[in-house]
Amino acid sequence: MLNLELFTPELTLAATAIVVILLDLVIPRKGWLVVVSLAGVVVAAGFTIAMWGGSSQAIFNNMLAVDNFALFFKLLFLAIAALVILASVDYVSKFSRFQGEYYALVLLSALGMMLMAATAELISIYIALELASISLYVLVGFLKDPKSTEASLKYLLLGAVASAVLLFGMALVFGFTGQTQLGEIAQAIQGLSLSGVLDSPGLILGMVLMVAGFGFKIAAIPFHMWVPDVYEGAPTPITAYLSVASKAAGFAIILRVFYSAFGLPSWLSLDWGFIFAVLAAIGMTLGNVIAIPQTNIKRMLGYSSIAQAGYLMVGLAVVGFSPAAEVVGRSSLLFFLASYALTNLGAFTAIIAISNKVDSDLIQDYSGMGRRAPLLALALTLCLISLIGMPPAAGFMAKFYIFSGAVQHGLLWLVVIAVINSVISAYYYLRVVKVMWLGEPASEEKVPSSGALRLALSLSCLGVLLLGVIPGYIMKLAEMAAKMFAF
Amino acid sequence: MIGLDIAFWILAVVGVIAALAVVLLGDVFRAALSLVLCFLTVAGIYITLSADFLAAVQILIYVGAISVLIILAIMLTRDVQRGSPSNRLRLPAFLVAILFFGGVAYALLNTTWQVSSTPPLEPTTPAIARLLFSEGGFILPVEIAPILLLAAIIGAIVLVREK
Amino acid sequence: MVGLEHYLILSAVLFSIGLYGALAKRNAIVILMSIELMLNAVNIAMVAFSRYIVPLLLTGQVFVIFIMVVAAAEVAVGLAIIIAIYRHRETIDATKIDLMKW
Numbered sequence: 020m021l022n023l024e025l026f027t028p029e030l031t032l033a034a035t036a037i038v039v040i041l042l043d044l045v046i047p048r049k050g051w052l053v054v055v056s057l058a059g060v061v062v063a064a065g066f067t068i069a070m071w072g073g074s075s076q077a078i079f080n081n082m083l084a085v086d087n088f089a090l091f092f093k094l095l096f097l098a099i100a101a102l103v104i105l106a107s108v109d110y111v112s113k114f115s116r117f118q119g120e121y122y123a124l125v126l127l128s129a130l131g132m133m134l135m136a137a138t139a140e141l142i143s144i145y146i147a148l149e150l151a152s153i154s155l156y157v158l159v160g161f162l163k164d165p166k167s168t169e170a171s172l173k174y175l176l177l178g179a180v181a182s183a184v185l186l187f188g189m190a191l192v193f194g195f196t197g198q199t200q201l202g203e204i205a206q207a208i209q210g211l212s213l214s215g216v217l218d219s220p221g222l223i224l225g226m227v228l229m230v231a232g233f234g235f236k237i238a239a240i241p242f243h244m245w246v247p248d249v250y251e252g253a254p255t256p257i258t259a260y261l262s263v264a265s266k267a268a269g270f271a272i273i274l275r276v277f278y279s280a281f282g283l284p285s286w287l288s289l290d291w292g293f294i295f296a297v298l299a300a301i302g303m304t305l306g307n308v309i310a311i312p313q314t315n316i317k318r319m320l321g322y323s324s325i326a327q328a329g330y331l332m333v334g335l336a337v338v339g340f341s342p343a344a345e346v347v348g349r350s351s352l353l354f355f356l357a358s359y360a361l362t363n364l365g366a367f368t369a370i371i372a373i374s375n376k377v378d379s380d381l382i383q384d385y386s387g388m389g390r391r392a393p394l395l396a397l398a399l400t401l402c403l404i405s406l407i408g409m410p411p412a413a414g415f416m417a418k419f420y421i422f423s424g425a426v427q428h429g430l431l432w433l434v435v436i437a438v439i440n441s442v443i444s445a446y447y448y449l450r451v452v453k454v455m456w457l458g459e460p461a462s463e464e465k466v467p468s469s470g471a472l473r474l475a476l477s478l479s480c481l482g483v484l485l486l487g488v489i490p491g492y493i494m495k496l497a498e499m500a501a502k503m504f505a506f
Numbered sequence: 507m508i509g510l511d512i513a514f515w516i517l518a519v520v521g522v523i524a525a526l527a528v529v530l531l532g533d534v535f536r537a538a539l540s541l542v543l544c545f546l547t548v549a550g551i552y553i554t555l556s557a558d559f560l561a562a563v564q565i566l567i568y569v570g571a572i573s574v575l576i577i578l579a580i581m582l583t584r585d586v587q588r589g590s591p592s593n594r595l596r597l598p599a600f601l602v603a604i605l606f607f608g609g610v611a612y613a614l615l616n617t618t619w620q621v622s623s624t625p626p627l628e629p630t631t632p633a634i635a636r637l638l639f640s641e642g643g644f645i646l647p648v649e650i651a652p653i654l655l656l657a658a659i660i661g662a663i664v665l666v667r668e669k
Numbered sequence: 670m671v672g673l674e675h676y677l678i679l680s681a682v683l684f685s686i687g688l689y690g691a692l693a694k695r696n697a698i699v700i701l702m703s704i705e706l707m708l709n710a711v712n713i714a715m716v717a718f719s720r721y722i723v724p725l726l727l728t729g730q731v732f733v734i735f736i737m738v739v740a741a742a743e744v745a746v747g748l749a750i751i752i753a754i755y756r757h758r759e760t761i762d763a764t765k766i767d768l769m770k771w
Contacts, residue, residue, distance in 0.1 A: 033653055037656075040660065079645055079646035080641070080642050080643065080644075080645065080646075082644070082646040082647075083646055116667075117664050117667075120660050120663075120664050123660065124657060124660065124661065124664075127653065127656070127657045128657075130653065131650075131654075134650060138646070140646070141732070142644060142647045142731065142732050142735055143644075143646045143647045143650065145732075145735065145736075145739070146647045146650045146651060146654060146735050146738075146739065147650055149654060149739045149742070149743070150650055150653060150654040150657060153654060153657050153658050153661060153742055153743065153746055154657045154661070156661065156746055156750070157657070157660070157661030157664060157665060157746060160665055160750055160753065161664065163665070163753055163757075164757070165754070165757045168665075168750055168753045168754045168757065169754060171665075171750050172697060172747075172750045172751065172754060175743070175746065175747050175750060176691070176697065176700050176701070176704070176747070179701075179704045179743055179747070180688075180691050180704060180707070182739075182743075183684075183687070183704060183707035183708055183711060184707075186708070186711040186736060187610075187684060187707075187710075187711050187714065189732075190680075190711055190714040190715050190718060190729075190732075191613075191714075193715070193718055193722075193728070193729060193732070194619060194677075194714070194717075194718035194722055195617065195619070195620075197620060197718075197722045197723045197726075197728075198728075199728055199732070219617060220612065220613035220616050220617055221613050221614060221616075221617030221619070222617070223613070224609065224610065224613040224614075507670070510671065511670065511671045514671045514675065514676075515671075518675075518679045521679070521683065522679070522682055522683065522686070525682075525683050525686045525687070525706050526686060528686075528690060528699075528702055528703065528706060529686055529687075529689055529690030529693070529694065529699070529703055529706075534696060534698060534699060537699055537702060538698075538702065541702050541705065541706070544683075544706065544709070545705075545709065548709045548712070548713060551676070551679070551713055551716075552716055554671075555676070555716050555717060555719075555720045556720065557716050557719075557720070557730055557733075559730070560712075560716060560730055560733055560734070563734065563737060564712075564737070567737045567740075567741055568705070568709070568737070568740075571741055572705065572740065572741055572744050575744055575745065575748055576698060576701065576702060576705075576744070576748070578748075579698055579748040579751060579752065580698055582752060582755070583698070583751065583752065583755045590694060590695075590696045590699045591694075591695050591696070592693045592694060592695065593693060593694065593695045595692055595693055596693045598692075599688075599689050599692035599693035600689060600693070602688065602689075602692060603685045603686070603688045603689035603692070604685070606684075606685050606688055607681055607682065607684075607685035610681040610684070610685070611678060611681055614674065614677045614678065614681060615674060615678075619673055619718075619721070619722060620722055621672075621673055621721050621722065622721065622722060622723065622724055624724045624725060625724065626720050626724040626725075627724060627725050627727065630727060630730060633727050634727055634730060634731060634734070637727055637728075637731050638731060638734075644731050647735050651735065651738050654738070654739065654742055655738070655742055657742075658742035658743075658745055658746050659745075661746050661749065662745045662746055662748075662749040665746070665749040665750055665752075665753045666749045666752055666753060668756075
């Protein structure tokens with residue numbers, strides 16, 4: 020029996036997207052599109068919250084898990100989508116047409132990501148991932164100027180190659196087990212009583228190719244080539260969206276697939292844990308080192324997001340190294356994702372507000388922003404401090420949880436690399452802070468910002484502070500989410 | 507059975523040659539035509555695997571729709587096509603492809619697949635329909651697919667229409 | 670006697686050819702065609718696994734149908750982007766498109 024009431028958040032979002040497109044045709048005042056989109060997101064979030072805490076269920080023939088893990092991510096994506104819509108208002112109101120399509124595509128990609136976090140079957144995972152990706156390819160090219168369309172083309176071509184690699188991996192896993200449901204794949208693997216890597220090169224290869232395919236989504240080295248160009252070329256709100264939502268969706272799907280399908284036997288999970296540990300070490304180092312000489316703040320944050328993906332993969336390594344029953348690795352990963360999402364959204368919202376006025380993404384043009392727009396500069400400073408991982412911001416607690424988990428599971432070497440990297444990263448983040456507060460302003464003109472932007476910015480900054488000062492509550496939610504895997 | 511074997515080898519050889527032509531030919535239009543040939547041989551391969559419905563779908567979607575789209579795009583941008591040159595990464599790309607093939611072939615040949623000796627189901631169409639649309643089937647992806655197509659249609663319109 | 674391994678190796682050969690094309694070609698349309706080759710290679714592997722591992726279930730064939738749906742959507746969006754670029758730049762050479770580094 021289909022329990023459609025468990026599918027209401029997704030249905031609401033899909034309906035909202037269609038309503039927004041149709042409304043765009045008939046109403047002259049485009050402001051309503053924002054209101055309707057936000058209303059849809061809020062209603063979907065309401066349905067999601069109503070399901071929170073219940074027992075784990077699966078609908079659609081066990082293809083869609085409705086557990087706290089999925090609900091946690093659904094709420095995260097809805098929150099991100101709402102903030103991105105708010106941050107887009109100014110940007111989109113300049114478009115002469117296709118405003119409704121913009122919001123609809125943001126909603127549809129959020130729908131794809133919500134499905135990614137919940138699907139527990141390879142075919143559904145693939146098609147949910149493609150729903151999110153195709154909407155994002157279009158959104159990246161939405162400006163239709165040369166930079167934006169090129170970014171979109173690069174994103175699409177590399178993304179399609181990554182999907183093909185992912186599919187090859189899925190084909191091998193399907194061939195090895197004869198199953199596409201994650202739970203049944205896990206049973207089949209455990210039933211075969213394999214003793215090691217050499218026993219099952221087909222399975223290992225399938226797993227590695229799936230890491231590669233998903234690695235593209237989370238911008239892990241060496242599948243990161245698209246990041247700086249796409250971040251620079253895309254409309255800034257979409258850059259913010261890509262940098263947090265697409266990454267969180269990638270981590271959600273990796274956690275579910277690897278934890279529930281390849282979690283046992285333990286040599287298998289040690290294998291992928293080790294793969295992620297190596298990718299983490301390389302990713303952090305390369306991302307941070309290349310970020311140092313960047314002059315464009317969007318590019319700099321692009322490389323910084325590659326480095327942040329590295330820290331997040333430390334969390335994946337911990338999940339691989341820890342026994343399956345332990346939740347600490349997974350819950351600290353969820354906490355890091357939430358804190359990273361708020362932080363990066365805040366930083367990008369501040370950038371949108373500033374570049375609306377100065378019409379440039381170059382770091383040197385941020386000179387003297389502390390005097391021209393003290394509140395914006397303060398918010399950006401807070402977010403950059405959080406990205407470094409310094410108290411009192413959320414980034415500090417997030418890193419603290421992940422790194423202490425890593426130390427407990429014998430990944431001290433990785434933590435040492437990560438801490439050195441955090442110090443390196445402080446250099447380029449603080450350079451922006453220095454330019455803003457100590458540099459000479461190019462003009463005395465104030466930088467105005469709209470109400471929607473200020474709302475989005477204050478919400479994200481509030482979140483960053485709350486997660487940094489009283490992390491216990493969100494951590495408890497993350498622990499609940501991490502415990503309740505349906506499979 | 508011997509007929510199937512001969513068919514497989516002919517289709518496989520023609521398909522690989524056509525695929526090589528796609529990436530090696532200097533003329534985009536000829537590359538697109540070899541791609542069509544390759545799609546056709548893949549349809550033939552499906553028939554040797556007793557996937558009759560898929561063979562028909564392959565011809566409809568790949569040979570029909572996708573090839574026509576690609577050829578249309580080539581003709582629309584024809585005046586700027588300067589053939590199909592390789593970039594500077596030709597050698598590294600070749601090495602990556604060879605290494606990839608070596609690794610995959612090693613893994614494929616050294617794995618014990620749980621091959622079943624049951625003869626395949628034929629005809630496949632009613633069984634696929636049941637799998638796609640009945641309860642206990644793949645109803646979730648069937649529901650996501652139209653949303654994906656909607657996103658793609660909106661996206662293509664937005665990108666192609668003039669500002 | 671042709672068996673599962675033959676189909677898998679054929680699939681690996683086609684996938685590698687497509688991978689080479691996707692990495693080595695400049696023309697964006699040819700890169701898209703190479704990606705289609707890779708997807709067809711995956712489809713062959715899926716159908717072969719479906720035929721030999723679970724001959725009565727057809728799961729792999731259903732998977733292939735969805736891959737085809739997505740491939741068609743991706744090609745449509747990809748060609749739309751290529752045409753949008755062509756309008757501005759009058760080139761679709763992926764390395765000529767060098768406002769930003771590749």
